[in-house]
Amino acid sequence: MRHAVLRFWAVTHIFILLLSTPPALAQAAPPPTPNPVAVEQLRHAIGTWDAETDFFGPDGALLGTGKGTYIFQWVIEDRIVSGVTTIPAWNQTAAILFFLRPKDGEIEMASVGADGMLWRMIGPDDSEVRTTPNVTMDDGTTMMLRFTRHSVTPDSFESTMEISADGGATWRLGNRQRFVRQTAETGDE
Numbered sequence: 001m002r003h004a005v006l007r008f009w010a011v012t013h014i015f016i017l018l019l020s021t022p023p024a025l026a027q028a029a030p031p032p033t034p035n036p037v038a039v040e041q042l043r044h045a046i047g048t049w050d051a052e053t054d055f056f057g058p059d060g061a062l063l064g065t066g067k068g069t070y071i072f073q074w075v076i077e078d079r080i081v082s083g084v085t086t087i088p089a090w091n092q093t094a095a096i097l098f099f100l101r102p103k104d105g106e107i108e109m110a111s112v113g114a115d116g117m118l119w120r121m122i123g124p125d126d127s128e129v130r131t132t133p134n135v136t137m138d139d140g141t142t143m144m145l146r147f148t149r150h151s152v153t154p155d156s157f158e159s160t161m162e163i164s165a166d167g168g169a170t171w172r173l174g175n176r177q178r179f180v181r182q183t184a185e186t187g188d189e
Contacts (some may be wrong), residue, residue, distance in 0.1 A: 004176070013164050032102035034078065036133055038125035040109065044152065045072045048182040053087065056173045066090050070179065072098075085111075100125060120148050128152075134167050144168050154183040 042181040049070040055063045068087035075082050075097075096187035101108065102125070109121045109130055121130035128149040134142050144164040151158040157179050162171040 016056075033123040034100045035105065036101040036104075038076045038100050041128070041149075042078065042100070044154075045081055045083070045098065046074065047072060049175050049179045050182060051085070051179050052178045053175050054178045055175045058172065060173060066092070068092070070096075072096075119145065121145065131168070141165060142167065145174065146171060157185060 015094045034057055037174040038096050045085075049072075051070050052065060053068065054065050057063050059060075066087040066089050068082060068085060070085045072081050075114075076081070079100055081098040083098070085096060087095045092113065094111050097110045099108055105125050106122055107130070107153065110118060111121070112118045119132055119135075121132050121152045125129040129145045132143075132145045133142050136142050144157065144167065146162045146164070148162075150160065159177040159179070160177075161174045163174040164171045
């Protein structure tokens with residue numbers, strides 16, 4: 001009988017504690033609402049794009065132009081986009097991930113190619129500009145990249161990638177891209 005009373009007391013005590021302590025999920029604030037400007041950027045990217053990329057050398061001379069494809073799809077609608085880019089003539093393929101960080105007011109693009117080099121490009125969620133941190137290269141030099149999306153229409157946009165070797169004090173053109181949506185695949189007419 002004594003054990004039954006102790007068990008009853010223990011179960012009752014635990015039950016009272018559970019009732020008086022709200023679950024952690026109930027205490028958590030709802031996730032922040034993302035900036036509508038950033039959400040529209042992600043929505044615009046969804047689909048398949050033909051891309052033409054001009055690459056430039058340190059002296060500004062055009063090194064070559066490559067045609068390729070970018071394909072973007074939702075991982076989590078209005079929050080995370082995954083993509084793949086290919087430039088067949090140069091045997092280049094890379095994986096891309098775009099995601100929003102509403103709490104920090106940021107949008108990030110991460111890209112990694114066959115070389116395993118991860119590039120993180122971060123910018124304000126109300127801007128079309130993303131910048132990488134200062135990255136130390138294998139030869140000991142440092143490099144920053146700055147990507148700016150511009151000339152945006154419903155079915156096209158352009159992107160400029162600039163390079164800095166001095167921590168962002170000066171920039172030079174690295175590449176320029178022109179994107180055109182493949183409308184047949186998206187059902188747009």
